[in-house]
Amino acid sequence: MKEADLVVSFLTRDQGRLRGVAKRARRPKGGFGAGLERLSHVRMAYFQRETRELVNLDSCELIRSQFDLASDYWASVALDYFAEVSEQMLPAAEANERFFRLLLTVLECLRPAGGAQDAGRVWRAVTYFSLWAVRLSGWLPELHACLGCGSVLDDAGPDGAPERAFFSRGRAGLLCSHCRRMPGAGNTWELSAESRSIAVEMLQKPVSGLSVNAWGQSTGADLRRFLVQQIEEHVERRLLTAPILEAVA
Numbered sequence: 001m002k003e004a005d006l007v008v009s010f011l012t013r014d015q016g017r018l019r020g021v022a023k024r025a026r027r028p029k030g031g032f033g034a035g036l037e038r039l040s041h042v043r044m045a046y047f048q049r050e051t052r053e054l055v056n057l058d059s060c061e062l063i064r065s066q067f068d069l070a071s072d073y074w075a076s077v078a079l080d081y082f083a084e085v086s087e088q089m090l091p092a093a094e095a096n097e098r099f100f101r102l103l104l105t106v107l108e109c110l111r112p113a114g115g116a117q118d119a120g121r122v123w124r125a126v127t128y129f130s131l132w133a134v135r136l137s138g139w140l141p142e143l144h145a146c147l148g149c150g151s152v153l154d155d156a157g158p159d160g161a162p163e164r165a166f167f168s169r170g171r172a173g174l175l176c177s178h179c180r181r182m183p184g185a186g187n188t189w190e191l192s193a194e195s196r197s198i199a200v201e202m203l204q205k206p207v208s209g210l211s212v213n214a215w216g217q218s219t220g221a222d223l224r225r226f227l228v229q230q231i232e233e234h235v236e237r238r239l240l241t242a243p244i245l246e247a248v249a
């Protein structure tokens with residue numbers, strides 16, 4: 001490869017995540033333009049040889065760039081997060097059309113609807129993406145039962161409040177307040193009843209139909225921590241973008 005060439009990771013609707021070489025892409029008139037920018041939605045022309053891991057990129061035609069989000073710090077961090085999670089989670093060359101559509105959906109969510117200021121849209125989009133990325137990969141554990149004793153976590157306790165639920169790194173599921181005190185449970189964090197109901201709703205409704213409208217960084221933060229831990233457990237490494245996203249604004 002030459003210095004002006006670029007190795008690009010890209011997600012296709014029909015063949016999953018691929019890697020290719022874009023010849024002369026670093027040159028000013030390389031012909032790829034903004035098409036190779038992070039999470040640009042493009043129509044890509046490429047050539048696949050059976051014997052090579054890398055495909056050859058011929059050209060790409062821009063459908064939508066994310067350039068208009070670059071000036072919004074949190075939206076920009078969210079883009080980094082979407083790209084990192086997709087790169088780490090998706091196996092190479094395995095079609096996953098639903099994941100492709102998930103990305104299109106959350107990219108749309110990052111844009112303020114009708115020009116209205118909606119600062120919470122980033123957190124809504126990131127939470128929705130995290131939940132569905134884990135779900136589509138088949139890694140989403142049972143959210144309604146304790147992993148230790150099997151008790152139902154939605155049931156109201158003696159005080160009328162729902163049973164509390166806790167999670168910990170390396171455990172694929174939730175624990176009730178009794179089981180979290182058992183030896184070996186390790187450090188645990190609480191997954192609030194509010195966040196559990198957000199998760200249930202997100203699995204049933206499109207992101208535009210969610211009942212919680214006033215989102216902030218703290219909304220669903222425990223749910224995102226839980227989901228990030230599930231992702232990190234499966235990809236066997238820490239996500240670089242996750243702590244940036246959860247740093248206090």
Ligand SMILES: [Zn+2]
Nearest residue numbers: 146149176179
């Ligand atoms: Zn239990």
